[in-house]
Amino acid sequence: MLFSKIIKNRFSCSNTVRSLSTIGESNFKPPQYEGPTYEEILHIKKQHLTPNILSYYKKPLLIHSGHMQWLYDHTGKNYLDLFGGIVTVSVGHCHPKITKALEEQIKKLWHTTNIYMHPKIHEYAEKLTSKFPGDLKVVYFVNSGSEANDLAILLSRIYTGNFDILSFQNAYHGMSPSTMGLTAHSTWRYKLPGANLGIHHVMNPDPFSGIWGGSNCRNSIIQTLRQCECTNKSECMATTKYYKQLENVLKYSLPQKNVAALFAESIQGVGGTVQFTKGYIKKAAELVRTNGGLLISDEVQTGFGRTGEHFWGFQDHDVIPDIVTMAKGIGNGFPLAAVVTTPKIAKCLNQAFHFNTYGGNPLASAVGIAVLDVIEHEKLQENSAKVGTYFLKQLAKLRDKYMVIGDVRGKGLMIGVELVNDRDSNSPLSIEHVLDIWEKIKDLGVLIGRGGLYGNVFRIKPPMCISIENVDMAIEIFDKVLYEFEKGQGKI
Template sequence: MAPRKILDPSKLGQAFRTLSTLNSTAKPATQNAMPECSFLPPAYKGPDYDKITDIRKKNLTPNIVSYYKKPLLIHSGHMQWLFDHDGKRYLDMFGGIVTVSVGHCHPKVNKALEEQVKTLWHTTNIYMHPKIHEYAQRLTDKLPGDLKQVYFVNSGSEANDLAMLMARLHTGNYEILTFKNCYHGMSPYTMGLTAHSTWRFPLPGVSNGIHHVMNPDPYLGIWGGSACRDSPCQTDRKCECNSESGCSAASEYYKQLEQVFKFSLPRGKVAAMFAESIQGVGGTVQFPKSYIKKAAELVRANGGVFIADEVQSGFGRTGEHFWGFEGHGIVPDIVTMAKGIGNGFPLAAVVTTPKIAECLGQALHFNTYGGNPLASSVGLAVLDVIKEEKLQQNSLEVGTYFLKALEDLKQKYDIIGDVRGKGLMIGIEFVSDRVTKTPLSVPHVLEIWESCKDLGVLFGRGGISGNVMRIKPPMCVSFEDVDFALTILETVLSDYHIKKQRSWNRNIRK
């Protein structure tokens, strides 16, 4: 792919630093870096900002935490753009936490929902309605092998919750394996799967039968090198891999997994192993090549099923494949999916084989809203848009370009310790020391993150230390959008570097 010219942040001027000019109606000549958008948001008619803030404090539970020092009051969305209550425009590079897959308020998805609203809202599955059947066939047609039966739910937590139940019922085993640094949900059941202390409450029984195994992280883990990841970007570590023995890091991490089977599992038996194809909340962590395939084989050899969590990595986001697990060369026994499946509409699913699905016949099991006519209509439209607008291909091309450009930024700014990902699932790990990989402290990360927002670009954050910038935009983003995001990021990093240098100089003079 031919290199594209990135705008020079030094030419943007002080006016470029004022967010008030980055809106849908006013754009001075110095603001040409922000791509054009012909959409005009409707006028905001809700409660004023202070009233909203007061309601949030008094009437919403305190665990609902807002991004940014002064939280945004988002009023309208269009494709890759978000607009606040004042009409200011932002480039959304986080997609509602990797949830908006084809674009905010995509016209075709909106139309499908509107038409269904006029026809039938809800019946539950005690009656048949056409949309759930049309969608079930279309969705399972996208999956390989015998993954042909689907159960619809409303969220990723519900999907993983059900997958746990199915795995234990089907196998007759109880123990479940997940990786340290993983995120699989926050229901009381799935909280045990999640291995992030920040997402866990001190409740008894949450982790019963669940084992968190060593995370095979080529950047921060014990083993890893410069050829271990399935990514355009690799770590700076020396690599021990060779064509004959394959990935050395994968082999070493696999030995650690074998130790869990040997010492921690009753008779070595297991019900299931869960794995995100690329860890999302954990900071876009990728596993060494061939590790997941070996792990799945080990799990099955010991009576278990392998469960692929595609909540964030599915539906074409990784570019090369429609499903993230395809990049690992496996066909899972169970696949869970949510977020991008409905472009923000409450929709999720568990897909498995007919043989495994039989276990749910042991008792009644019911989800009131799962597969309702509205959600099924939205799901069908999302599949149509991904195909018609070639968004998987766009994820590959635009995402690869983005990753390569971020790798160039890494060479210029030593606070970037690692750039990783595939397609439009990207992470940037900020460090205070590249050699020790010490995470950049949260106040400094927040300074960078807030400054990007002030200049019109919304990124996410993640990682156990909160030092990873998560980039997972709607898959409709363009090269021009990426150029703008890169310009903003380089402007902010340049300013940060200058401030740090001045601080050092002052300390030396003292």
């Protein structure tokens, strides 16, 4: 059995960690770790880093090297990375082509700011905007997703002359003082006056956990097990009902035709890989535009081919936004983000001076160009579709096998697995049990994230270079851990 080989490799020698070369690992050998000891790192962390910076796992990992879909800790132990630095490492850790592009640029020019022209930002702007449909042809470079969403808020309010903005319950759009208002997770909110000023959180059209929705309501190869009242698969009854709730917010909570924008992730990321009911975003965009607003698509996690079928997640909703924000995978881990919009909307920034010191600097632009080249030349969007579809189908088999899995969802390599106490209520699995399962999966060599309001959704968003072999490895481990969990009635 494949799993028995994995276990043997993991635990055969107490002082030696053997590689996973039999199941897809390359011949890469990580450099010897020469930094502070593990204990010294813990001391520095406690004394000099803010206490809100929490590390994953009971005994945090000390990662010091990475190669493509693999990470290595200070002892040399290797892990299959299925979270990609929180959906950020898009094409692979230390990808040689990205590394080479950065090395070549760093020898020429680090930084000037855009008070002078330099070639890379212009080359990159042309290449990036060529990936967009319609009139989305103007880009403003920033450094993070929160910055990008901050700028999108500003653009929408200046351009429309309106103030009120809509976002969804369960959404995550950042943690700056303004984007915190867009984010609708109590676990991510501070008691700050004015954070919600002009922000309205509308009902989330979630087919699994929402009031309406079921087995015909999301655009995915894997549907929820929940029964659906839709009689015609081409028309989603849940969408009609959620749309009515959106109408009511506009009718009762806002001044007439005073909407600046609707913010929407194509698939909610931090919220637990939540997909909306079919057709909802397109209908919502039409309603918002009728009321004077814009559609802003947050592609921070869903962009750059991750969902497989399309390069951008919004294309899955058959709609062209007015503004698109992006970060994370855009730079494969390099600090880079962007806002793309139309020339007409972009002109509104001329009303005052607006400047970002580091946005689109030579290093960031060189990395951004290389990332786009790698995605195209190595066909990583196609790989996301192929490997992601396979992964979803294998996870669905585990859902059929283990009652603790309430839902499997997603598209491409943006996948969520929701753990529940029971399927009658779909109540979230207790955090104690979630953490036990999560820890054991890590111990056996696979790293995954967690999300959702209760932290009970496993977030699987790996570098897009992973293989079918890697998926088989992960499934074997998930199967083993879940079997031991259910056999032991919650004790692993």
